[in-house]
Amino acid sequence: xxxxxxxxYIILSMVLFLMGALGVLIRRNAIxxxxxxELMLNSANLALVAFAREWxxxxxxxxxxxxxxxAAAEVAIxxxxxxxxxxxxxxxxxxxxxxxxx
Amino acid sequence: xxxxxxxxxxVAVVAAGMMLTRQNAVHSALFLIVNFGCVAFxxxxxxxxxxxxxxxxxxxxxxxVLFLFVIMLLGAETTTDTSxxxxxxxxxxxxxxxxxxxxxxxxxxxxMLHDEAVERGxxxxxxxxxxxxPGGDAQLFRVQEMGFEMPLADEVAASVALAGLDxxxxxxxxxxxxxNDERAxxxxxxxxxxxxxxxxxxxxxxxxxxxxVFSATVSLAAESAHTVLLYQNADGLLEYAxxxxxxxxxxxxxxxxxxxxxxxxxxxxxxDVGQYTTIRSLCEDAACSSLLPHRVMIDQLPLGxxxxxxxxxxxxxxxxxxxxxxxxxxxxxxxxxRGVIETRVLAREPGPPGSQPAYRAAVYHAFALPAFxxxxxxxxxxxxxxxxxxxxxxxxxxxxxxxxxxxARPDALAQAERRRINRRRRVNRxxxxxxxxxxxxxxxxxxxxxxxxxGDEPAD
Numbered sequence: 001x002x003x004x005x006x007x008x009y010i011i012l013s014m015v016l017f018l019m020g021a022l023g024v025l026i027r028r029n030a031i032x033x034x035x036x037x038e039l040m041l042n043s044a045n046l047a048l049v050a051f052a053r054e055w056x057x058x059x060x061x062x063x064x065x066x067x068x069x070x071a072a073a074e075v076a077i078x079x080x081x082x083x084x085x086x087x088x089x090x091x092x093x094x095x096x097x098x099x100x101x102x
Numbered sequence: 103x104x105x106x107x108x109x110x111x112x113v114a115v116v117a118a119g120m121m122l123t124r125q126n127a128v129h130s131a132l133f134l135i136v137n138f139g140c141v142a143f144x145x146x147x148x149x150x151x152x153x154x155x156x157x158x159x160x161x162x163x164x165x166x167v168l169f170l171f172v173i174m175l176l177g178a179e180t181t182t183d184t185s186x187x188x189x190x191x192x193x194x195x196x197x198x199x200x201x202x203x204x205x206x207x208x209x210x211x212x213x214m215l216h217d218e219a220v221e222r223g224x225x226x227x228x229x230x231x232x233x234x235x236p237g238g239d240a241q242l243f244r245v246q247e248m249g250f251e252m253p254l255a256d257e258v259a260a261s262v263a264l265a266g267l268d269x270x271x272x273x274x275x276x277x278x279x280x281x282n283d284e285r286a287x288x289x290x291x292x293x294x295x296x297x298x299x300x301x302x303x304x305x306x307x308x309x310x311x312x313x314x315v316f317s318a319t320v321s322l323a324a325e326s327a328h329t330v331l332l333y334q335n336a337d338g339l340l341e342y343a344x345x346x347x348x349x350x351x352x353x354x355x356x357x358x359x360x361x362x363x364x365x366x367x368x369x370x371x372x373x374d375v376g377q378y379t380t381i382r383s384l385c386e387d388a389a390c391s392s393l394l395p396h397r398v399m400i401d402q403l404p405l406g407x408x409x410x411x412x413x414x415x416x417x418x419x420x421x422x423x424x425x426x427x428x429x430x431x432x433x434x435x436x437x438x439x440r441g442v443i444e445t446r447v448l449a450r451e452p453g454p455p456g457s458q459p460a461y462r463a464a465v466y467h468a469f470a471l472p473a474f475x476x477x478x479x480x481x482x483x484x485x486x487x488x489x490x491x492x493x494x495x496x497x498x499x500x501x502x503x504x505x506x507x508x509x510a511r512p513d514a515l516a517q518a519e520r521r522r523i524n525r526r527r528r529v530n531r532x533x534x535x536x537x538x539x540x541x542x543x544x545x546x547x548x549x550x551x552x553x554x555x556x557g558d559e560p561a562d
Contacts, residue, residue, distance in 0.1 A: 004103055004104060004107050004147070007210065008107060008111070009144065009148065010210065011210060012111045012114065012115070012144075014203075014206045014207070014210075015115055016114065016115065016118055016137075017202075017206070018199050018202055018203050018206070019115070019118040019119065019122060020118070021198070021199055021202055022122065022195060022196065022199040023121070023122045024195075025191065025192075025194070025195025025196075025198055025199065026122075026191065026192045026195040026196070027122065028191075029127060031127050031131075031169065031172065031173055032121075032122075032127060032130055034169070035121060035130060035131065035134050035169065036121075036122070038134065038161075038165065039118055039121070039134065039137065042137070042138060042141050042161070045141070045153075045157075046141055046144060046145075049144075049145055049148045049150050049153060050148055052148075052150070052475075053148045053149055053150070053474075053475075056324070056325070056474065058474065058475065058479045058480055058482075058483045059483060059487075061150055061152070061153055061475060061479075061480050061483070062480065062483050062484050062487075062488050064150075064153055065153070065156070065480070065484065066491060066495055068156060068157075068160050068161065069495045069498070069499060070495070070498065071161075071165065072160060072164065072165060072499070072502075073498055073499050073501075073502035074502075075165050075168060075169070076168070076502050076503070076505075076506045077502050077505050077506060077509070079168060079169070079172045080505070080506045080509035080510050081509060082172065082176075083172060083175065083176065083509075083510070084509055086176045092176065
């Protein structure tokens with residue numbers, strides 16, 4: 001079962017993180033943006049679990065647990081904001097949200 | 103295993119890519135669920151079954167369903183993605199992603215993960231001493247100079263070694279055990295970093311300074327547990343045995359009972375004798391010689407050895423029997439509790455020479471190590487070492503909950519305004535009818551009557 005070392009997991013985690021970052025940068029749909037952030041959080045979790053096994057410590061698992069909790073809170077708030085923005089403007093394209101010229 | 107990892111990771115990457123490129127947000131969400139499922143599978147392969155289950159329930163179960171709900175609620179499945187005006191952002195995003203790739207790939211490419219200079223986390227090994235020598239104090243030493251050997255049971259070498267060992271720079275005592283301790287011989291395991299050790303043990307009683315000394319180089323692996331057993335052989339010479347202990351949790355619903363034989367000249371068996379009354383009646387006869395019917399659990403364990411069995415939960419009447427079927431010790435009404443790891447060491451009670459020999463079955467407990475990544479292991483760390491962060495995360499979730507409730511109220515201000523208007527109307531209505539009655543006008547079509555149809559509310 002432990003035939004695979006830590007390195008393949010880290011490389012996979014890196015690839016997934018990059019895809020998530022790419023999604024955040026190129027997609028303009030706010031919901032897809034959120035999903036890409038979730039992908040990035042997940043890839044970070046994968047790296048944490050891989051390193052936890054490498055070092056034989058359960059602390060990495062606990063951190064993954066916290067990341068999941070924070071992600072759940074973030075998704076709840078974020079989606080509520082998206083729903084409100086959609087009610088206001090009938091659009092969730094983040095390019096339309098530029099009244100602050102950010 | 104490699105092919106499994108390869109398949110799962112390829113599916114994960116393909117699903118992530120599909121998620122990024124689909125125009126329909128529902129399809130994207132479904133592909134992200136596939137990706138999360140693959141990650142949960144990888145958690146299983148990484149010895150994290152608890153996190154795998156949490157991943158499935160929380161991420162794919164709760165969070166993604168929330169996403170799908172919101173997408174369907176808004177009817178925003180195919181929201182226009184590129185507004186044209188910001189198309190250059192795609193190019194910029196790709197460039198940033200490539201830069202990130204280079205940053206991340208650098209440590210892997212330059213082999214930094216294999217840097218031997220990086221110290222591993224402290225891998226601990228456990229060691230304990232069990233003294234089965236009647237009437238002696240035992241001490242276990244760690245000798246730090248390597249390659250320093252001495253013959254066993256040699257008085258001269260022993261005294262030399264003791265002189266060296268008493269010097270704190272030469273060795274550190276890790277255990278000192280009296281045979282007559284209340285717990286009859288041993289303390290809990292000592293934790294020490296994994297590695298090779300030269301161990302030495304001394305046994306002495308009050309009358310003379312030093313007993314025999316043993317020394318041996320042993321290799322203690324990480325997460326392992328060992329017992330150094332000191333005992334007297336049939337010729338009265340001291341011997342030792344290094345026994346490897348199993349401190350992993352026993353199978354579900356069972357306890358692990360380990361029998362250690364420290365009794366000179368006896369091969370000990372452990373038998374389950376069924377009803378206690380039969381033992382009583384048998385043992386009031388001469389020498390408890392025939393213990394039938396019984397079930398042999400451990401058969402003829404030689405001196406200085408140990409063997410483990412797993413007992414189902416429940417009550418037992420156990421007896422320790424030697425090779426000539428003499429009953430040495432009876433454990434009546436022995437309760438097997440699940441998850442317990444217990445070691446029973448059979449040894450002779452110290453007593454004046456020539457007296458009737460008595461035996462004891464000294465008991466030692468060990469804490470079971472929960473399997474790595476199991477709910478027990480994660481729970482222990484979570485609720486012992488990280489209690490405060492757990493509380494803070496709970497508060498964070500509560501704040502998020504309240505925030506969502508506040509955000510989700512549909513235009514709260516407009517609602518308050520409507521409520522105010524309704525209240526004013528309720529006051530006005532009887533007044534209007536009173537005026538209408540007094541003037542005798544038609545209430546429904548009179549000119550004093552403001553229009554009160556529900557659809558005609560003032561604009562928000």
